Amino acid sequence: MKQGADINQKTELVVRKNRELAAILEVSRVLTASFDLEKNLSSTMSTLGSLLEMQRGCVFLLDRLSGELRIVAAHGLTKDNIERGKYRIGEGIVGRVLEKRSPMVIPNIGKEPLFLNRTGSRPEKDGISFLSVPIEFKGEALGVLSVDRIYSKKHGNVDDDLRVLTIVASLIAQFVRLWESYENVEKEKENLKIELKERYSIDNIIGKSDRMQEVFAAVHRVAPTKATVLLRGESGTGKEMIAKAIHYMSTRSKGPFIKFNCASIPEGLLESELFGHEKGAFTGAISSRKGKFELANKGTVFLDEVGDLPLTLQPKILRVLQEREFERVGGEKTIKVDVRIITATSRNLEGYVSQGKFREDLYYRLNVIPIFLPPLRDRGDDLPALIDYFLTKFNNEHDRSVNLDRGALQVLMNYEWPGNVRELENTVERLVIMSTADTITSSNLPDSLSIRRLKGLSRSVSLTTNIEEIERANIRDALEKTGWVQARAAKLLGITPRQIGYKMKKYGMEERD
Numbered sequence: 001m002k003q004g005a006d007i008n009q010k011t012e013l014v015v016r017k018n019r020e021l022a023a024i025l026e027v028s029r030v031l032t033a034s035f036d037l038e039k040n041l042s043s044t045m046s047t048l049g050s051l052l053e054m055q056r057g058c059v060f061l062l063d064r065l066s067g068e069l070r071i072v073a074a075h076g077l078t079k080d081n082i083e084r085g086k087y088r089i090g091e092g093i094v095g096r097v098l099e100k101r102s103p104m105v106i107p108n109i110g111k112e113p114l115f116l117n118r119t120g121s122r123p124e125k126d127g128i129s130f131l132s133v134p135i136e137f138k139g140e141a142l143g144v145l146s147v148d149r150i151y152s153k154k155h156g157n158v159d160d161d162l163r164v165l166t167i168v169a170s171l172i173a174q175f176v177r178l179w180e181s182y183e184n185v186e187k188e189k190e191n192l193k194i195e196l197k198e199r200y201s202i203d204n205i206i207g208k209s210d211r212m213q214e215v216f217a218a219v220h221r222v223a224p225t226k227a228t229v230l231l232r233g234e235s236g237t238g239k240e241m242i243a244k245a246i247h248y249m250s251t252r253s254k255g256p257f258i259k260f261n262c263a264s265i266p267e268g269l270l271e272s273e274l275f276g277h278e279k280g281a282f283t284g285a286i287s288s289r290k291g292k293f294e295l296a297n298k299g300t301v302f303l304d305e306v307g308d309l310p311l312t313l314q315p316k317i318l319r320v321l322q323e324r325e326f327e328r329v330g331g332e333k334t335i336k337v338d339v340r341i342i343t344a345t346s347r348n349l350e351g352y353v354s355q356g357k358f359r360e361d362l363y364y365r366l367n368v369i370p371i372f373l374p375p376l377r378d379r380g381d382d383l384p385a386l387i388d389y390f391l392t393k394f395n396n397e398h399d400r401s402v403n404l405d406r407g408a409l410q411v412l413m414n415y416e417w418p419g420n421v422r423e424l425e426n427t428v429e430r431l432v433i434m435s436t437a438d439t440i441t442s443s444n445l446p447d448s449l450s451i452r453r454l455k456g457l458s459r460s461v462s463l464t465t466n467i468e469e470i471e472r473a474n475i476r477d478a479l480e481k482t483g484w485v486q487a488r489a490a491k492l493l494g495i496t497p498r499q500i501g502y503k504m505k506k507y508g509m510e511e512r513d
């Protein structure tokens with residue numbers, strides 16, 4: 001008879017131990033299920049409830065700022081209960097557990113005056129035991145874990161429960177620490193991002209990609225100085241935009257910004273355009289006139305396509321750079337100016353230097369601070385933002401509300417944009433103007449965009465023939481669309497009228513065919 005009772009007890013013990021183990025295992029599983037503090041802790045509390053019949057499990061964590069213990073997760077408590085469950089260190093049972101760093105058990109909360117029942121969640125307190133253990137990590141108190149328990153015969157004793165709760169509390173402590181450091185890293189990342197965004201943004205210039213952020217950082221550094229800047233990059237990458245940004249972000253922003261394209265004017269006229277002339281300096285010089293450098297006094301001169309400056313003029317430019325002085329054409333008087341010089345080129349300046357087309361001393365003088373603008377194909381990250389920006393811009397300008405569907409966006413994303421941002425800008429403007437529907441799908445897009453997309457896919461076949469074929473197709477496409485008006489076709493393609501003329505000759509497309 002006695003033996004039978006023994007076996008029964010033993011079986012009960014094994015069953016109970018198994019249940020405890022299963023519960024601990026389940027707790028460690030839910031604690032690693034996500035990085036959501038409240039969710040994981042709530043699941044932990046419901047696990048204690050369902051597997052071990054520990055009711056009203058609560059995790060209190062110490063809020064270091066307020067010095068208060070707050071319920072972070074609770075099982076079987078209403079939101080209102082949770083809100084009210086706040087304790088100071090040393091206050092109530094929970095406060096004392098934290099202060100003393102040792103577990104406490106109230107065998108019957110109905111008979112315990114210390115039990116504050118602040119959450120108000122227990123209508124009937126009699127017969128309920130309350131168990132509470134500290135949550136500690138490496139000797140530091142992080143909070144308190146507590147449960148209610150109505151003991152019956154099938155439960156173990158208080159010591160068993162405290163042992164299980166202590167293990168669970170230590171698992172919680174590890175998770176809370178991990179979560180805190182994860183949160184800190186996330187916050188730091190967020191802060192860095194905000195800082196970066198604040199520090200490196202320029203009005204109306206889109207550039208979240210790393211490459212553009214480097215450009216923005218450089219612009220912010222050089223803008224306040226008087227340093228000469230050389231902007232380099234393919235056609236349509238935004239050199240002029242950046243030149244203006246540097247000017248408007250500098251102390252000279254109230255002064256003039258004078259732009260001059262060194263490739264746009266016949267060599268004979270360049271000198272007088274840049275430096276001005278005196279009356280009678282040459283035939284037709286009926287009065288004296290200021291040049292760009294004089295007009296830009298107290299402001300900025302932007303010399304675009306500086307690589308195209310003829311050799312004969314280069315010494316005079318060098319002198320302006322070094323001494324900020326020159327004479328007008330046909331003039332004797334030395335004129336002093338206060339200008340900042342920003343230059344830009346899409347050419348291989350180093351090649352020009354080695355071919356003797358560009359003076360080495362001038363090259364070094366200009367190249368003090370080079371800023372490289374990446375082609376659009378190297379900053380795909382910026383494409384969606386640019387497309388969005390131009391859509392908004394042209395929708396406003398043309399009073400439309402056109403947008404792109406996913407497929408159309410994908411085609412634009414795949415396209416290689418040889419004409420860079422300018423080509424993208426022109427394409428979006430044309431789409432906004434030409435679209436009959438409000439939503440553009442890939443089938444509404446001009447073939448040229450898809451043709452070149454194929455190029456990207458079959459690049460390895462034969463690059464030259466491919467490019468030529470595609471270029472020819474693109475040019476024809478553009479010409480067809482613009483009724484063979486070369487200037488308009490060039491604009492569509494984001495190239496110059498001269499470039500399209502040259503290409504048409506190359507492909508034997510002189511006439512409409």
Ligand SMILES: Nc1ncnc2c1ncn2[C@@H]1O[C@H](COP(=O)(O)OP(=O)(O)OP(=O)(O)O)[C@@H](O)[C@H]1O
Pocket residue numbers: 204205206207233234235236237238239240241242346421422425
């Ligand atoms: N990051 C950008 N964000 C918004 N618009 C841009 C950006 N980059 C360029 N653009 C737009 O693209 C067009 C071409 O830019 P910009 O004229 O500055 O290029 P560029 O490098 O001077 O070209 P080119 O060598 O042909 O003179 C402009 O209309 C400009 O507004």
Ligand SMILES: [Mg+2]
Pocket residue numbers: 239240304
């Ligand atoms: Mg330009």
